[in-house]
Amino acid sequence: MRIDAVLRRWIEILAALYLAWRDSRRELRSLIVTREDEHFVIRHAALTRDAMLRDTRAGTVFATVPAGTAVSAEIARSAHNSFVTFEFPAGKVVTRQITVPAQARKFVSGVVRNQIERLSPWPAHGVAYGFAAEENAADAATIEVRILMAARADVEAAQQTLSELGLHADRIVARLADAVESTAGSVTLWTRLADTSPGRLGSAARSIGVGIAAFATLSLLVASWALLSTISIRNDSEDVAARSRVLQRQVQTGRSASSTSMPPAERAWLLKETSISSAVLIEALSRALPATAYLNEIRLEKDSLRILGLAEDVPALLAPLERSGHMTGVHFFAPSARGPDGKLFRFSIEAHVEPHIKIAED
Numbered sequence: 001m002r003i004d005a006v007l008r009r010w011i012e013i014l015a016a017l018y019l020a021w022r023d024s025r026r027e028l029r030s031l032i033v034t035r036e037d038e039h040f041v042i043r044h045a046a047l048t049r050d051a052m053l054r055d056t057r058a059g060t061v062f063a064t065v066p067a068g069t070a071v072s073a074e075i076a077r078s079a080h081n082s083f084v085t086f087e088f089p090a091g092k093v094v095t096r097q098i099t100v101p102a103q104a105r106k107f108v109s110g111v112v113r114n115q116i117e118r119l120s121p122w123p124a125h126g127v128a129y130g131f132a133a134e135e136n137a138a139d140a141a142t143i144e145v146r147i148l149m150a151a152r153a154d155v156e157a158a159q160q161t162l163s164e165l166g167l168h169a170d171r172i173v174a175r176l177a178d179a180v181e182s183t184a185g186s187v188t189l190w191t192r193l194a195d196t197s198p199g200r201l202g203s204a205a206r207s208i209g210v211g212i213a214a215f216a217t218l219s220l221l222v223a224s225w226a227l228l229s230t231i232s233i234r235n236d237s238e239d240v241a242a243r244s245r246v247l248q249r250q251v252q253t254g255r256s257a258s259s260t261s262m263p264p265a266e267r268a269w270l271l272k273e274t275s276i277s278s279a280v281l282i283e284a285l286s287r288a289l290p291a292t293a294y295l296n297e298i299r300l301e302k303d304s305l306r307i308l309g310l311a312e313d314v315p316a317l318l319a320p321l322e323r324s325g326h327m328t329g330v331h332f333f334a335p336s337a338r339g340p341d342g343k344l345f346r347f348s349i350e351a352h353v354e355p356h357i358k359i360a361e362d
Contacts, residue, residue, distance in 0.1 A: 008205075011212070015205040031062065031079055033167060034087040040065045040165060042075065045085070071166040079167050086162060086169045088189060092154050093174045094121060096147045099136065108133050108145055120149050128155045130187035132176060148174040148187050155190050281305070281326065281353060288320040294344075305353045306333070310344040317347060327351035 030045030042063045063075050071079070096119040100111055112131050120127040129149040136142045155172055162169050173186040278300060285295070285307065293311035300306075305327065311317055314336045321330045334348035 011205050011209050014208050029082040031082045031084050038067045076166040083170050085171045088174045094149045098145050099142045126152045128152045128189045130189050132187050284324050284326040288324040303353045305351050307349050310339050314345045314347045
């Protein structure tokens with residue numbers, strides 16, 4: 001199957017689900033329309049959906065409209081925002097009754113559909129029908145199914161009559177003959193959702209398609225903007241890093257030039273202060289480390305210092321080294337372990353050595 005056909009079918013399913021959801025929301029505010037003599041009586045539905053479906057006469061009278069007269073603007077506005085159910089006249093309804101085994105309860109709709117041609121006085125394509133299934137009081141092994149049928153032409157004529165009044169039916173129901181005693185109340189002959197016209201479904205499908213296309217376009221634009229922003233930020237970062245390197249070289253060149261122009265004595269003192277001296281570093285370590293600490297190895301590579309040794313309290317070594325003024329970023333680069341004597345612990349410390357080393361006075 002082609003991708004466009006799959007996408008079109010998917011959008012149609014979404015449209016049908018949307019229409020079903022919208023109708024279910026509108027059912028919370030329902031109006032019941034019945035014809036009594038030459039008047040149409042409009043009632044507010046019962047509070048619960050179950051009561052509305054079981055008894056179309058439940059609820060208070062909202063308005064009474066003479067046949068052939070359009071409803072007022074207020075009634076039309078209320079009907080537009082509500083779910084309108086029309087009770088089909090009982091004189092135009094034909095009732096048939098069949099029995100099916102109790103085990104076939106979930107297949108009743110299929111059984112009725114297969115037998116509607118035999119039961120209906122009209123052709124199968126010209127009949128609107130509904131059914132109510134109840135347990136047989138005399139025989140628990142069977143189910144009584146009462147089928148209510150009406151000519152589809154009469155149903156369409158009723159829809160047209162309501163439209164002329166300014167009402168648009170969402171459901172047409174037929175009342176059972178013994179509705180007062182029956183728990184079924186009424187059955188549905190026609191619903192707008194089940195008989196969704198291609199135009200209504202197509203309109204909803206187009207709206208959903210436009211929404212999906214707009215969302216996809218917006219997502220693409222946002223993704224493109226994020227990508228361009230990331231590239232721009234990365235380029236800016238590279239530019240900043242390049243400028244930083246240029247400035248560092250300029251500072252180093254400036255220092256070299258300024259030191260060259262200094263007198264020999266001042267230049268020698270500057271080199272002494274900006275260079276790392278091993279002797280000064282060892283002196284700083286001896287001042288910072290406690291007497292109980294022993295160094296086994298000292299390794300100085302450029303401005304990185306590593307010391308290995310033994311001490312009683314290894315964690316207490318970091319703070320004095322940081323406070324010495326000669327080292328920064330003091331940390332352990334390997335875990336500590338107990339020494340051979342069981343009293344001292346091995347330590348491995350790494351630090352960054354500052355080049356301007358000055359030994360403080362005692």
